[in-house]
Amino acid sequence: MHATIEKLKAKFGAEIGELPEFRGEFGVTVARAKILDVCRFLKTECGFDMLTDLSGVDNLGAEPRFEVHYLLYSLTRRQHLRLVVGVPADAAVVESVVSVWSTADWHEREAFDMFGISFRGHPNLTRIIMWEGYPHHPLRKDFPLAGLPAELPATAQNAGAVQPAPMEGGPFVASIGTAGATRREPRVHDTAAERDATAQQEGI
Amino acid sequence: MLRPKLTFLDRLYLPQILAGMWTTLKHIPRRRFTRQYPEEKFKLLGKYRGAPVLVRNQAGQVKCVSCQLCEFVCPPKAIRLFPGQRDQAAPVEAKIEKEPQDFVIDMTRCIYCGMCEEVCPEQAIFLKKDFAIAGYKRTELQFHKDKLLELGGVHEDPICKWKNK
Amino acid sequence: MHLDGVIVEWLLVLVRVIALFVITFLIVPYTVMAERWVCAWIQDRVGPNRTGPFGIMQPWADALKLFLKEDIVPHHVRKVYYVIAPTLVFLPALLTMALMPWGSNLGPMSCVLADIGPGMLVVFAVSAFSVYGIVLAGWASNSKYPFLGGVRSAAQLISYEVCIGLSLVAIFMQTQTLNLTQTVLYQASHGWLVWQQPLAALLFLICMFAETNRAPFDFPEAEQELVSGYNIEYSSLKFGLFFLGEYANMMVASMLLVTLFFGGWSLPFAPFNAPAQVWWVGLAHVAIFIAKTACMLFVYIWVRWTVPRFRYDQLMGLGWKVLFPLALVNILITAVVLGLRGGA
Amino acid sequence: MHPAEHFWPFIMFGVMLVAAIGFSIIAVTLPSILGPRKTHNAIKDSAYECGLPAESGTPPRFSVKFYVVAMLFILFDIEVVFLVAWGVLYRKLIRPEAAGGIGWTVLIVAVVFLLILEAGHIYAWRSGALDWASWRSRPQKEPRA
Amino acid sequence: MPDLRDMAWIDSAARAQAAADPSAERMVINMGPQHPSTHGVLRIVLELDGEEVINVWPDIGYLHRGDEKIAENMTYTQFIPYTDRLDYLAPLANNVAYALAVEKLLGVDVPRRCKYIRVICCELARISSHLLGIGCYAMDVGATTVFFYAMRQRELVHDLCETLSGARFTTAYTRIGGLMNDLPPEFLPLLQTFLKGLPATVAEIDGLLTRNRIFVDRTKNIGVLSAADAIDLGLTGPNLRASGVEFDLRKAHPYSAYEEFDFEVPVGTVGDCYDRYLVRMEEIRQSIRILHQAVERLPDGPWHVDDPKIFLPRKEKVLTKMEELIHQFMIVTEGLNAPPGEIYFSAENPKGELGFLIISRGGGVPHRLKIRGPSFVNLQALPKLCIGHMVSDMTAILGSLDFVMGECDR
Amino acid sequence: MKQLTPVAFDTRMEQRDVIVTRLDAAIDWIRKSSCWPQPMGLACCAIELMASGAARFDIARFGAEVMRFSPRQSDVMIVAGTCTYKMAGITRRIWEQMPSPKWCIAMGACASSGGMYRSYAVVQGVDNFLPVDVYISGCPPRPEALLEGFITLQKKIMASKQFGNLWSPDPAPVDERLLKGPIVIRGE
């Protein structure tokens, strides 16, 4: 595995940054401009013939805001490799790798749909999960789980419009070390309205 | 080799069709597999997870102390709990101070996952074997404390946690 | 002719027509039920059993329900054709019932309502008409699934009609008649034709499966592809007519099979192998005929719940490339054999 | 003048026809009398296409193959008519001249007749008019990327 | 007129092509979302030329429930019931995969008994999923009765699930670091009777389909996918193996003690619908084999990790001891304390590789949880498989792909 | 098994005309005995819907195995599964294409209320756009629960005054007093 990373580094130099090994998984960061070349190189030269997964990540507040994670797999060597590409929020565009693995097609459309990350060179970059015309990108961190009001497509006559789901004060999420842990516990609050207010405050 | 080669007879359609017909014919006189629901009795297997209900202890006291763990853990947030003070006028085991004022389980939300039972530190909520719940209105299916206790009944508890405190 | 003689005669006709209707409308719904029960048994199930004792009221509940259902005629359909199409599916089946030799005779009366000389030709001609019903239903619905379903099924029906005709030629060569009663009489004296013409019987059976849109040829209805084919847009009793029509056609097919190959009302031993002289034999003949039909119906149902479905092109190929030549070969063989026997 | 016995079966058939048509009319009209009044709205009146509005404005079209099959059907239907008639008469006609038949000629006529038509059948067969699946003969198209 | 906004995902060129040329026998029809053979709410827009399919546009998302977003708002344990509903034909396997993924993140290893029970879960799930897959497939090609025979056996699997976890199929059986409960004593005998009866049904289905020429004609050389294409499209599971690629995560990256079992990975040769059917049938047989071994060798011992920070303490202790009570509260309200990091874990599910990509920022809640549903990827092969075939082949191809929309749309 | 909340439904109303009551009962009986479902299988609950059609539970016993995929021929829509916003319009459309009288069963948590999916994509209960007659709790409800729901629907049909409403496309008025929910069945 290290050999591959070395090879990559030798070829692309500073465009490649190594990620720490975690639970036996390896990964590299790749400069946004080079991702297509790196992928092509990895497929043709290093035998990573399969793109197992492609996923967007939103790190709201960090810079760059978005990341795209590629998970490559080599059937011959039975190895995984992760590529991470940072994508700034103001220019959320990445080269499409559909030309390397056709399986990237839907994955990229999904990332586009869910995060609003565009993929340049994708043959048909349209929404895949939500309907055409849906105004939001649901997996962004600033999008509430309950959803935001929206129109349904014109074909869905008589079925109303999207309304936020009632959260009943939930979800009562607690992360160790975060400030809201105690406040978010339900027992602190007596009325649902109060809870909702807290939840809103915390942006969950 | 996974792929069988069809023999000449197979290619004639009929022998295989006849064989298939023999297979299906053999099923006709067999005992029916059907369990005719409303009439025929059947046993739910294992520790069946039916609808969650509240229980009382042997002394007839509501076991729940409204610690809200179940409300917290419930994935669909089906439980709504309004904590309240125990009616001290009817003390049975005076050491418990809290009892839910109201305890609502929205049966249209509940997914019978059993997490509430799993986390309850008082063994106050149980998934009993109520496997079929239907109603004409959504509000009918919001079970309040009384209904839940009625369904739950008394739980014979081997460990009487508060007895000696 | 005496006037009251005429009246009596027409009254008798009326009675017979009504009897025919009653029998048909008793058998057809229970054919539907038989389908539901047998398929349930094959699948280790119980089948409808809660509507009336053992569920015997189920077909009536279904039929009456259809009567009381809103009769949607969507705006986009071609109204007139949309309305007449279901009747065109049901009519032919009903008409063929009039030609069937249900029995030999009951007292002085023949059991055939309309004993037309070349009866088989009438059957051919009449059954050709269900094609209209299906084509029109598909076309009048003015929607894609029904249209595709209708056209496919029409093409299927007409293709197999050719094969039916050809497979029966061998029978006609033996019996020298197109009359159904005569055919039964021939078999009553010469033995069942299925033994003499097994290939023709097989071909005819297969064609009949196709002609009645039954599995493995149930294309127009093929739920998995075209949702339910040409009758998607039909609701209420119009759909019911299609539904009943399918089973009525199945019943006709079984009756034809019984009449042409399995000796009709006859049994190969006395006193059931000659036209009835006494009324109870006449009744027994009717019973025998219905029993044989029921057996054939069972085979239909049984096959349906056993085999997978052909693909459309395979089905057409089977008709045109396999059954058609086979039927011709069968004709030639029969011709040569009969010729060598000097036509006797 | 015309003895009715000749026509009797046909009259019966006509009676049945009238009765059946009467039944059909009842069956078609009764639900609209008994059932709920029809209501219309844009959706109810639209065609069912798996729950979505119908795709594409083009009218449904079917393959010209269906036409070819219908055409072949007519032609072979004629063959069937001739053969059925021939079949019924066959045993009578195959008898030697003396017995009122014309002997093997009748078979030869039919065989020639069949052979000629079979030529058409085989031609249709060969030229693919009876095949639906044309894809096998064609190189498979590349799917959209 | 069609609503163009709704059709926007079809490339405009193709649409224009379909609309033009009036004398062509082109026709665009909608298959699904409410269609008997799209197995759920898949929508496929077909462009037909006569009877031939010349273009296919699958449209998904009709069952998108926001699982990934929900996961970001829940503790790891709370999300377990949601994994049931991904591939809802094999919830047990999903539970196992998810638990293993979180355990990988936590760096926890479960006891051997637990691993064995999880293998039993996975294989039961595989059997039940394949039974339904084959049953539905048979129904799609018209052999309805096969479906009922398959369902009958599946019902017994449900009985097993019920005994095991108390629910028929939304089991939520695994927990992080263990299981919901140990194997109930009545489970193993029940499993053994099930294993005794199953081969007969498999043989019955085999007899009704495998050599039946109608079935073979409908499936042989239909929807052929070459190995290279399958890899390029990222296919996994039986669909990939049917194309002749021997790739099975149970062998390639054994998890949960799979390395201790003796089984074969069936592979196809052609990659057509028939192969996909055969591979599934063979996998059922192999699963039976694995189950036999698991039952025979099921070790005794603990069935969960004994770490009060990960696994809920025993009830008696919670009721009696203060310390355990506090642990219980901690686990429930704060969740597990996962280290920051990123892991991907995938398991060989009945439908293919079910992967969980978990990005943790520490704490009891994932920062991002991406679910790699095998059906999502497998469905991409649809255009490749269908184009050039007849409409009637669509049902066979769809049936043979054996997808489930729950994990496709998530 | 014992029924915890008995429902009084066999006592017909006294003040109504006997003949009308009889006819009502007859029509009710017809409609309840022949309820062809429109299987709106959307998600996991659809599997239990399938299971209830299969051998073990056999919904055919109620005459309801005639699952018509064409809305024109079905009587009761069984919404089994999670209805997302993307699917809502389609469900509604199919509902509208069904001929009256028609009924709707919301099977399972998702269809009844959104269930465990309190999220941006899921309609919080199909009753937001469909008139649901019977809600069935469970995730998924056991097939027995579906059958119980079906029986519950039959009770509702039996309690409706269909005769006076024969020509009206609206749902028949129901004698509310005869319908006391919820129905809770406890197993052994």
Next chain:
Amino acid sequence: MTAYDAIFWFFSLALLLCGVLVLISPNAVASGLYLVLSFFFLAGLYVLLEAFFLALIQILVYAGAIMVLFLFVIMLLDFRESRHWWRGNLLGWLGAPLAAGTLLTALLPILKRSGALAVAPEQWFEGTLENVMTPVFTRYLLPVEVTALILLAATIGGVVLGRKETKP
């Protein structure tokens, strides 16, 4: 008027009515269906003429086969003629009755003179299958084969014409 006459009038008037409807209905499918109906009444007339075999053939071939093909073609082409097809076709309107009239006036005298109209009742011919087809297979062997040849030609022609053109 005997029953026979009544039925004759019913059939022939219905037949002619259908013919008129074929002519005037703007919709090709309607025309086709009226044509089918008219074939039925024609078959009824054949029955009255005791040409039983021909009556059945008429329905079998014309109504059962030929008209199906017509319907197929109508649907395949889905062609809509203008509703006002009768406008601006003066020549046709004048020509049609003229032509028909001429034909009839030319034919009738010939018929009269040939004596075909005078029929002796005992010469009636019953058109059963046997009576009609026996001569076909004994005397008219050549026409049979020629028919076959024509059908062959039609088959080949139809297949060639119906073949899908290879796309450019």
Next chain:
Amino acid sequence: MMHVGLIHYLAVSGALFALGLACIVLRRNALLVFMGLELNLNAANLALVAFSRYGGHAEGQVLATFIIAIAAAEVAIGLAIIVALFRRRATIVTDLLRSLKG
């Protein structure tokens, strides 16, 4: 009123023939023209059958049989031509076809 005889059948046949002719001449839809042709053929058949019936010989009906057979062939070919033309020209208005000639 006289009893129905040969002359009546011939009259019906003649009227039918006229209708068919009108159809051919008046309608511009090629399919309708074909239907007119069918009417003509049937009119002829009716006359033939009537002759044969009243003339006491089989020939009329034999001829009618052959006519039906040939008519089938004619329809098949004729419609095939129409279909082929339509697929090229997307019209079946006879006038337009005529204009193609010149």
